[in-house]
Amino acid sequence: MFKSHFNLFRQTTFVLISFSLWFFKSEAFGQSAPFTSKQSFDANWKFEKSDFFNAESVVFNDKAWRTIDLPHDWSIEDLQGSAGDSIIGPFSKKSESAGATGYVMGGTGWYRKHFTLKPGEAGKQISILFDGVYMNSDVWINGKHLGNHPYGYTPFYYDLTNFLNPAGKDNVIAVKVKNLGVNSRWYSGSGIYRHVWMMMKNKIDFTEWGTFVTSPKVDKSLSTVQFQTEVENVSREIKNAVIGFTIFSTKGGKVVSGKINTKLNASGKTVLTKALNVARPDLWSPKSPHLYKADITIEINGKLISRKQLTFGIREISVDATYGLRINGEKLLLKGGGVHHDNGALGAVTIDRAEERKVEQLKANGFNAIRTTHNPPSEQFLNACDKLGMVVIDEAFDTWQHPKNKADYHLYFKEWWKKDLRSIVLRDRNHPSVIFWSIGNEINERAETDGVDLATQMVSLVKSIDPTRKVTEGVCGFWDHPGVEWDHSANAFKPLDVAGSNYEWKNYESDHQKYPERIMMGTESFAYEAAENWSQVEKHPYVIGDFVWTAMDYMGEAAIGHNDLDSVKPMPASMWPAYYISNCGDLDVTGIKRPQSYFRDVVWDRSVIEMAVHAPVPAGHKDVFSAWGWPDEYRSWNWEGNEGKELEITVYSKCDKVRLELNGKTLAEKQVSDPAKLAFKFNVPYNPGEIKAFAITNNEVVGATSLKTVGKPFKLRLTADRRRIDNSRNDLSYISVEVLDENDQLVPDAVMPVNFSISGAAEIAAIGNGNPKGMQSFRQLNHDTYQGRCLVIVRPVGKSGAVNLLTNARGLQPGKLEIRVQ
Numbered sequence: 001m002f003k004s005h006f007n008l009f010r011q012t013t014f015v016l017i018s019f020s021l022w023f024f025k026s027e028a029f030g031q032s033a034p035f036t037s038k039q040s041f042d043a044n045w046k047f048e049k050s051d052f053f054n055a056e057s058v059v060f061n062d063k064a065w066r067t068i069d070l071p072h073d074w075s076i077e078d079l080q081g082s083a084g085d086s087i088i089g090p091f092s093k094k095s096e097s098a099g100a101t102g103y104v105m106g107g108t109g110w111y112r113k114h115f116t117l118k119p120g121e122a123g124k125q126i127s128i129l130f131d132g133v134y135m136n137s138d139v140w141i142n143g144k145h146l147g148n149h150p151y152g153y154t155p156f157y158y159d160l161t162n163f164l165n166p167a168g169k170d171n172v173i174a175v176k177v178k179n180l181g182v183n184s185r186w187y188s189g190s191g192i193y194r195h196v197w198m199m200m201k202n203k204i205d206f207t208e209w210g211t212f213v214t215s216p217k218v219d220k221s222l223s224t225v226q227f228q229t230e231v232e233n234v235s236r237e238i239k240n241a242v243i244g245f246t247i248f249s250t251k252g253g254k255v256v257s258g259k260i261n262t263k264l265n266a267s268g269k270t271v272l273t274k275a276l277n278v279a280r281p282d283l284w285s286p287k288s289p290h291l292y293k294a295d296i297t298i299e300i301n302g303k304l305i306s307r308k309q310l311t312f313g314i315r316e317i318s319v320d321a322t323y324g325l326r327i328n329g330e331k332l333l334l335k336g337g338g339v340h341h342d343n344g345a346l347g348a349v350t351i352d353r354a355e356e357r358k359v360e361q362l363k364a365n366g367f368n369a370i371r372t373t374h375n376p377p378s379e380q381f382l383n384a385c386d387k388l389g390m391v392v393i394d395e396a397f398d399t400w401q402h403p404k405n406k407a408d409y410h411l412y413f414k415e416w417w418k419k420d421l422r423s424i425v426l427r428d429r430n431h432p433s434v435i436f437w438s439i440g441n442e443i444n445e446r447a448e449t450d451g452v453d454l455a456t457q458m459v460s461l462v463k464s465i466d467p468t469r470k471v472t473e474g475v476c477g478f479w480d481h482p483g484v485e486w487d488h489s490a491n492a493f494k495p496l497d498v499a500g501s502n503y504e505w506k507n508y509e510s511d512h513q514k515y516p517e518r519i520m521m522g523t524e525s526f527a528y529e530a531a532e533n534w535s536q537v538e539k540h541p542y543v544i545g546d547f548v549w550t551a552m553d554y555m556g557e558a559a560i561g562h563n564d565l566d567s568v569k570p571m572p573a574s575m576w577p578a579y580y581i582s583n584c585g586d587l588d589v590t591g592i593k594r595p596q597s598y599f600r601d602v603v604w605d606r607s608v609i610e611m612a613v614h615a616p617v618p619a620g621h622k623d624v625f626s627a628w629g630w631p632d633e634y635r636s637w638n639w640e641g642n643e644g645k646e647l648e649i650t651v652y653s654k655c656d657k658v659r660l661e662l663n664g665k666t667l668a669e670k671q672v673s674d675p676a677k678l679a680f681k682f683n684v685p686y687n688p689g690e691i692k693a694f695a696i697t698n699n700e701v702v703g704a705t706s707l708k709t710v711g712k713p714f715k716l717r718l719t720a721d722r723r724r725i726d727n728s729r730n731d732l733s734y735i736s737v738e739v740l741d742e743n744d745q746l747v748p749d750a751v752m753p754v755n756f757s758i759s760g761a762a763e764i765a766a767i768g769n770g771n772p773k774g775m776q777s778f779r780q781l782n783h784d785t786y787q788g789r790c791l792v793i794v795r796p797v798g799k800s801g802a803v804n805l806l807t808n809a810r811g812l813q814p815g816k817l818e819i820r821v822q
């Protein structure tokens with residue numbers, strides 16, 4: 001399929017011009033499109049969470065079902081009925097996967113949608129594209145079974161053309177979704193949780209995912225953009241066509257254009273290639289994520305019959321063990337983190353703004369790289385990474401042939417891995433943010449003969465579709481194979497371009513001695529070892545980055561980062577309410593920084609000094625935390641009831657000394673207590689006021705930080721991330737609710753119920769907080785604060801105008817806020 005000019009792949013350098021399939025209004029290009037080929041199919045579905053006989057039938061009566069818009073995740077919704085205290089919102093003691101998926105319920109659900117074709121749509125080639133359905137979906141059109149798709153994270157589509165009724169007649173799409181058994185190690189969500197699209201194409205048109213854009217040359221003075229696009233002619237006639245290619249700047253100005261005169265084979269596909277030179281290009285990088293727009297057209301007999309519009313970025317990537325990773329010749333150290341796909345209180349739903357905000361939060365806290373653990377992300381997530389300058393490891397699978405859970409993907413792997421891997425690479429290969437493919441994570445058979453053979457096949461398949469990127473995998477130590485030593489991992493690394501290792505920084509230097517050409521990165525690491533991991537990245541060019549587990553908290557894998565007295569113990573099965581969040585993220589599920597994020601700011605030189613106070617520990621005991629956890633620390637000097645008792649204060653800094661003051665009086669000046677952790681430890685009797693730490697280097701103060709005792713809760717303050725949002729179901733406003741004292745200071749230990757009401761052009765989509773064991777409904781109009789905060793997410797309902805949000809809590813001044821939907 002790919003011609004010889006795509007054999008430009010070299011061991012150390014590869015170049016790519018990438019794009020996102022964003023469909024812009026054609027007027028932005030100064031032309032009118034004859035046909036919009038990809039239309040949202042999200043609105044007005046019928047849904048019921050139950051199994052039904054014959055619900056795929058056209059005559060099935062679905063009038064009593066709920067009407068919803070997609071994307072939709074039924075696992076985040078409040079459970080129906082009452083079971084005493086065993087059900088709390090969406091959480092149930094009877095959850096089959098228990099803490100692994102956050103104590104939520106799966107089950108079987110049905111979706112149905114009625115639609116009619118317009119007269120102008122007759123004769124089109126019509127398909128339906130699902131971006132993601134969790135999991136095991138079956139789809140019918142007008143009673144005709146189209147197929148089954150088991151994997152919950154890959155896109156898929158079906159041709160509807162031959163099964164549709166004439167224009168004006170009712171058609172019915174029916175989708176059965178089965179999330180059954182123990183099939184995931186984290187919160188997956190359930191249902192059609194990503195977007196659905198109706199694709200209408202002419203008899204001569206571009207194929208889906210058939211356009212690939214690369215460059216044989218990237219230079220600041222002149223770059224060559226090379227388009228390869230596939231055109232399908234389903235008619236029985238050979239057609240003479242003109243394929244046009246035009247590149248525009250993001251401001252709309254024309255940069256360059258060209259065309260190809262060609263013959264399109266009858267009843268077949270034609271692959272066409274066109275190179276265009278871009279003078280003085282604006283290159284894409286994490287620091288400057290410049291994007292271009294392109295317009296690709298098909299004309300026959302002077303008539304414009306189809307158009308594909310897209311956004312792309314130009315950039316060159318080089319990587320080797322001698323010089324490390326470079327983008328456009330500039331070295332990049334990957335400040336990375338693993339990120340699961342859920343969106344906190346929204347569940348797994350892919351609302352475009354939720355995906356974008358997640359990337360914004362991570363970027364604002366120093367991350368420049370994300371590993372999409374342990375499955376391919378939504379296209380909207382990658383669009384946000386393209387736009388904001390976040391590089392991505394795009395990961396395919398968490399399991400291959402050997403199971404991690406009884407009902408997981410291993411049941412389908414043999415039949416489906418090639419189809420699923422192809423769809424991932426074809427869809428995502430043109431995003432400039434994607435710099436590596438990952439074929440797996442902690443695979444049981446990773447270093448065995450069958451696993452190495454599989455990895456070799458996967459790498460070969462990936463490079464047959466995209467020869468421009470390196471391939472990696474998250475390889476862990478052999479805790480799942482007792483007695484096997486780390487050296488055996490060499491087998492797993494043989495097929496890979498980049499050796500991704502989980503929690504193995506202590507082996508980097510010895511491995512380099514044995515394998516000097518090996519490129520390494522930490523695909524997972526513990527937050528508490530951030531300084532040790534980052535030291536390896538800074539010292540050694542062959543270690544190109546570190547990805548903490550995790551960048552942001554997520555639902556499921558409940559309490560893997562937790563604290564205990566004296567020893568870390570498993571969470572008791574009888575504990576209820578229970579943890580439902582992992583509690584291991586640098587940021588919590590609402591996007592608020594946790595103590596380890598402030599520590600990482602020091603490690604990454606984003607901050608000179610940070611401070612945290614350890615919660616009081618009962619006499620005779622000590623606080624112990626899990627490998628993924630963090631000391632029970634808080635950025636707070638509110639410890640009422642502990643007056644005169646010693647509290648442990650940890651100051652993080654790379655300076656020579658730290659001086660600590662309480663209420664203006666010097667308490668102590670110390671050198672570093674734990675150099676590996678950049679930690680200065682102090683024991684201070686608690687007295688209210690202000691505790692202040694000064695960073696001292698060469699006997700000069702180079703930085704300071706402080707914590708103050710604040711007053712009692714007095715009022716609520718509402719702050720929106722955006723006061724104006726678009727009239728789109730894909731837009732959101734995230735509104736922080738804070739408990740303040742009389743001096744407008746956050747009360748960091750405030751836990752209290754808040755009531756909400758809303759009026760106008762939006763609804764409350766969800767309410768949540770960062771409490772890892774604070775099980776509550778995300779949909780009811782009341783919610784507790786945690787550490788003085790909670791978060792309300794507002795979503796437009798389909799009209800423009802004002803939105804008024806009001807909050808009340810007993811004894812406090814209410815909070816109110818107006819936003820505009822436009």
